[in-house]
Every structure is written in structure tokens, then in C-alpha cells.
Amino acid sequence: MTDTKSTSSAPPRAGRRPAAFRLDDRKVRLTEDPAAVPDNDEALIAALQEETDTPRLPRAASTPKPTFGFGKWFAIGFGGLVSLAVGLAVDALIRDLFSKTEWLGWVGVGLAVLAALGLFGFLLRELLGVIRLGKIDHLRAALAKAAEEDDARAAGHHLKELIALYQDRPETARGRKLLAGHMREVIDGRDLVVLAERDLLSPLDLEAKRIVMNSARRVSLVTAVSPRALVDLLAVLIENMRTIRRIAALYGGRPGTLGFLRLARHIATHLALTGGMAAGDSLASQVLGHGLAARLSARLGEGVINGLLTSRIGIAAIAVCRPAPFIGTRGPTVTEFLSEIVKTTEKEDR
Numbered sequence: 001m002t003d004t005k006s007t008s009s010a011p012p013r014a015g016r017r018p019a020a021f022r023l024d025d026r027k028v029r030l031t032e033d034p035a036a037v038p039d040n041d042e043a044l045i046a047a048l049q050e051e052t053d054t055p056r057l058p059r060a061a062s063t064p065k066p067t068f069g070f071g072k073w074f075a076i077g078f079g080g081l082v083s084l085a086v087g088l089a090v091d092a093l094i095r096d097l098f099s100k101t102e103w104l105g106w107v108g109v110g111l112a113v114l115a116a117l118g119l120f121g122f123l124l125r126e127l128l129g130v131i132r133l134g135k136i137d138h139l140r141a142a143l144a145k146a147a148e149e150d151d152a153r154a155a156g157h158h159l160k161e162l163i164a165l166y167q168d169r170p171e172t173a174r175g176r177k178l179l180a181g182h183m184r185e186v187i188d189g190r191d192l193v194v195l196a197e198r199d200l201l202s203p204l205d206l207e208a209k210r211i212v213m214n215s216a217r218r219v220s221l222v223t224a225v226s227p228r229a230l231v232d233l234l235a236v237l238i239e240n241m242r243t244i245r246r247i248a249a250l251y252g253g254r255p256g257t258l259g260f261l262r263l264a265r266h267i268a269t270h271l272a273l274t275g276g277m278a279a280g281d282s283l284a285s286q287v288l289g290h291g292l293a294a295r296l297s298a299r300l301g302e303g304v305i306n307g308l309l310t311s312r313i314g315i316a317a318i319a320v321c322r323p324a325p326f327i328g329t330r331g332p333t334v335t336e337f338l339s340e341i342v343k344t345t346e347k348e349d350r
Contacts, residue, residue, distance in 0.1 A: 122256075129259035136253055136323045137266075139165070144325040147193040155189035159196055162323055165252050166200070175200035194328030201324060208247050208322075209332050212314030215243040220307030220341050236306055243310070244317045251321040267316045304341055311337040 027042045090112055098105030139161055146155035163179060166172040178199040186192050197205075222235040241260075248255050248263055255263050315332050 126256040126258045129254060129256035130262060133248075133253050133255055133259050133263060135161075136165075136251070136321065139323045140325055143193050143196075143323075144327075147190045147325070147327045150189045152187050152189040152192065155192040156183050159183060159192060162196060162200070165323060169252075171203065172200060175203065190327065193324065196324060197326070197328050201322070202329075204250055205318070205322075205329075205332075208250055208314075208318050209336070211243060211246050211250070212311055212318070212332070213337055215239050215314060216307040216311040216337055216341050219310040220303040222303075223306040224303030232306070236310065240310060240313050243314050244321075247314065247317045248321045251323060253321050263317075263320065266320045267313065271312070271316050307341040308334055308338065311341070 025043075029042055029044055031044050094105055094108040094112065097108040139158055142158045143155065143162070145151075146158060159179060160183075163176050166176060179196050182192060182195045182199070186195065219236050219239050222239075223232045244263060244267065245255070245260065248260075253259070253263065311334050315334065319326075319331060
């Protein structure tokens with residue numbers, strides 16, 4: 001690729017007066033020869049060749065150097081001190097209980113064991129939830145790659161994992177049976193993924209859209225009728241958390257507390273990568289295009305906007321929690337939810 005320089009490449013001949021030219025003038029001529037000499041009545045624009053032999057810097061030049069994990073050291077040290085303090089406090093409490101009454105001491109021991117078992121179960125559940133979410137992320141990426149490369153072998157292998165993911169879900173029995181039959185007959189990897197979307201995931205997709213729609217309706221109504229902004233904020237936050245958890249459970253995620261935080265981070269990243277809350281949908285233009293400014297009050301208009309933003313978060317949750325990419329079908333968009341949210345808000349306005 002070449003860049004052009006709109007200056008003469010050679011000094012004018014002796015006796016030639018300076019002159020100005022338009023780029024579209026017939027007297028302006030392009031040349032790739034830097035040594036070319038223009039005539040008295042023309043101007044030359046020389047093309048500068050791009051230097052392609054300049055060596056690139058090594059990748060290490062732009063890679064941050066590893067540093068000491070002082071933050072990790074602090075977290076480990078502080079966590080260890082807190083654990084020791086709690087352990088010593090419990091030990092001292094149990095000793096005091098035994099010094100007063102033996103049976104009271106044994107009650108303290110039993111409660112401590114119960115608390116320890118509960119903590120172990122909580123950590124185990126959180127670990128399994130994070131592993132399950134990681135498995136879904138890996139499955140989605142693997143199916144996307146298999147569909148892109150039309151790799152029937154890889155698609156069949158990962159679709160078996162998809163069937164195993166829903167093997168304890170009675171509502172997916174028909175879809176799993178149909179997909180197992182397709183895997184014996186279809187030889188194209190992309191077609192297998194498309195059939196998995198149609199037969200196994202389409203009922204889950206429909207339910208996920210219903211969850212997002214109902215959540216967006218509730219948010220729009222609460223925002224429209226609540227008297228304080230703090231109530232709006234809490235309602236939107238709680239409703240969005242509830243929606244994310246329900247969608248994750250629907251697609252087989254079932255995240256715990258740590259898993260939910262990881263999932264929320266993934267959803268925020270997805271929203272950022274797709275251009276923010278209103279990416280590709282132009283919420284403001286949609287609202288104005290439906291004439292809401294003329295038909296709704298300012299308060300109800302805020303309800304519509306919050307409902308649309310809630311639907312956008314729900315759509316991102318579907319994209320992140322779904323164990324397969326959208327290949328044969330298009331994922332849900334905010335436009336699909338707009339008319340229903342507007343109808344719900346206009347009913348409240350009446």
C-alpha cells in the first residue's frame with residue numbers, strides 16, 4: 001500500500017514561477033518515480049513506497065514483565081491470620097464451656113463440627129459451580145470452532161458432552177434423542193451444531209426469552225410507579241441478579257456465590273465487547289421512533305428505558321450461559337422485547 005504526498009518531488013526548473021494546483025486539475029500527474037521532473041505547466045505527486053523490510057519488535061517488548069505478587073502475599077497472610085484468630089477464639093470458647101459444664105462443652109464441639117462441615121460443603125459447592133461454568137464456556141467455544149471448521153468429528157465429540165450436560169433434565173429427553181439420531185446420520189459438523197440448536201436448545205432458548213421478558217416488564221412497572229430513585233435502583237439490581245441466576249440454571253450452570261460473581265463479570269465483559277448496554281439497538285432512537293416522548297410521561301419513559309436495559313442484560317446472560325453459540329439462528333435482540341415493554345408501560349399509564 002502506498003501513501004501519496006501532495007508536494008512536488010523535484011525542484012522546479014529554472015525560471016518557473018510558483019503556482020497552485022487543485023488535486024483534480026488535469027495538470028496534476030501521479031508518478032512513482034521520485035526522480036521524475038515535471039514540465040513547466042504541470043505538477044507531479046510522487047508516491048512514497050512503504051517500507052516493509054523494517055523488522056518488528058519482539059513480542060516481549062509489549063508484554064508486561066512478571067512482578068512479585070505482593071497482593072497475593074498480603075491476601076494469603078491476612079487470610080491465614082484471620083483463620084488462626086477464628087480458630088483460637090473457637091478453641092477458647094469451647095475450653096470455657098468445658099470449664100463451666102461438660103455437657104455444654106460437648107454442645108460447643110458439636111456446633112463447631114457442624115459449622116466446619118457446612119463450610120466444607122459451601123466451598124465444595126462453590127468449586128463445583130465454578131467448574132461447571134468453565135465447562136460450559138469451553139463447550140461453547142469448542143462447538144463454535146467445530147461449526148466454523150465444519151469438523152464433524154469434533155462436533156460429534158462435543159455434542160456428546162452437551163447431551164451429557166442435560167441427561168438429568170426430563171424436559172430435554174426428546175431433544176437429546178433426536179440429536180443422538182442426527183449424530184449417526186449427519187456428516188457435516190456445522191449441520192450437527194445447527195440441529196442441536198433446533199432440537200435440543202430451542203425450548204431452552206424460548207424459556208430464556210420468557211424469563212427476560214417478564215423481568216423487563218417487572219422492572220419497567222416498578223420504575224414507573226416507585227416514588228424514589230433508590231427503590232428503582234434496588235429493584236433493578238435484585239431483578240437482574242435473579243434473572244441471571246435463572247438463566248444460568250436453565251442452561252445447566254447452577255452457579256454458587258463465587259460462580260455468580262464470575263458469571264456477572266463475564267456478562268459485563270460481553271456487554272463491553274458488544275458495545276455497551278444499547279449496542280446495535282440504539283435504544284434512544286427506538287424509543288423516540290415509537291413516539292413514546294409524546295405518549296408517555298417522563299416517569300413512564302424511564303420505566304421503558306430501564307426495561308430495555310434489563311432486557312439487554314438478559315440477552316448478554318443468554319449469550320454467556322448458553323452452552324452452544326448461535327449458528328443456525330439469530331440470538332434475541334432488544335427490538336424483540338421493545339413492543340411488549342411499551343404495551344405494558346402504556347397500560348400502566350392509563
